[in-house]
Amino acid sequence: MPQQRARLRLIDVAERAGVSIAAASRALSGSAGVSDAIAERVREVAAQMGYVANVHARTLAGGASTSVGLLVHEIGDPYFTEIASGVLRVGAQQGLTVQICHTGRDPENELVQVRTLIANRVRAIIIAGSGFVDARTQASVKQDLQAFQETGGRVAVIGRHHLGTDAVLPDNTAGGRSITEHVLSLGHRQIAFVAGPRTLTTVADRLAGAAQALEAAGLSIEDIPVIEEAFTREGGTQAMQRVLDDHPDVTAVIALNDDMAIGVLAALRARGMAVPKDISVAGFDDVAVAEHLSPALTTVRLPMAEMGEQALLLALKQPSARPRRRTTTHSLVVRDSTAPPPRPKR
The missing domain is CATH 1.10.260 (434 Repressor (Amino-terminal Domain))
Structure with missing residues (x-):
């Protein structure tokens, strides 16, 4: 206990x-x-x-800790790069160094990285990225973080987790609804979703929003292809290849993050298909490169750098009796990658 x-x-x-x-x-x-x-x-x-947290407490008491830890799933994903920029900005303002660890969305590796950061006596730990739908997946991490906090450490997360800590919550459900409503408004009904594993809360929440939009249009997500692959650029390419092979009538693809959307565009180029003439593509996050793609990507904008800033600022506050929540806004950014579906060939 x-x-x-x-x-x-x-x-x-x-x-x-x-x-x-x-x-x-x-x-x-x-x-x-x-x-x-x-x-x-x-x-x-x-x-x-849990004794390592007691060592950490002595470090804090001596005022020696001038570092914080940031855990990201995939540092090569622009989503996490932009979050990290916000954490680094606040860290620099506060005179803190930031140790960045990569978990690869592996719960066991996440636990190892958390324990490493605690052993390195950081002042605070920020966990960025999706939690897991099954709370048991992060039970060991939760236990270690509780011990860390009991002895003076601070924790904040970005995304929906079951860790009982302060959190910055991206507008995932509403964003999923907005991007799906946009695609439907263009006249598309043959839609496919390219997604990471549904075991991730981010994927589950974005799909929940999409399901709301589909239901309002008289459709069911149960009848829509949802292709699950790794929540990465390569996963997007593999998922799009499956869409083209198994669902050739699809006229629009919604990727549940921009990294996957970039992979989708690569797969379409390889098949000689034009976007949006032959098929529309939409993403989610609005990473910096999204507007510079060809075609520029229609997507949902989240304030990623601000999310990183808010998470570290939360972690540096005095602890509260109950976990604090900060919710973000989102906005739909319509660019060149979406258009009405092509007319049926006669």
Whole structure:
């Protein structure tokens, strides 16, 4: 339980690891005098017991922590690059350095990175990107973050998570509804969605908004192809190839992030299909490159850099009795990649 971890003493870790208090202290502080094997065992035991957060608390008490950690799913995705720019901007204003870690949307790797940041004694941790629909997926991360917060650390997330922390919540559901309404308003009814895994809350929320728009138009998302691949550019290409092979009558594709939309455009170019003459394409996020694509991408704009700023500012505030929420706005950005469906050939 969290309260038990908060009362842990160095002697508890030493006894569990089977070493002396002195050896445990040297292992956790990184001092010389213990073998690598013993040091690793002590650190593993400390992390399992939550004692690493107590080490962090002493660092904060001494005023020595001038760094924060940022976890992103994919640093090569422009969505996370723009969020990181906001975090870095606030960090620079506050005299803090930012350690950026890459999780690859792997819950196990996320846990490893969280523990690494705690061991590095950061002041705060920002987790950017989608949570998981199944709360159990992040149960271990939640446990470690609770211990981290109990001893002075601060946490904020961007996206819908089940971590019980301060959060900046992108307007995903309303955005999914807006982009789908736009495509429907052009006259499209043969629509396909190119999506990441539905186990991600971001995907689930954007599809929920799309389902609302479809229902209002007398359609059901159950009858619409939703092609799931990796939530990346390569995933977008693979998903679009499946759409073209399995659903040749589709006249519009909505990708649930811009990175996938870029992959969709690449797949269409490879098949010699013109956008939007032959098929319309829409994205989500409005990353910086979206307006410079050929054709320029119709998409949903989220204030990504501002989201990063708000997340770090939340994390640097004094803790509150209940987790705080900051919701974003969104806007529909119509560019050249969407148009009415092509006329049927006679």
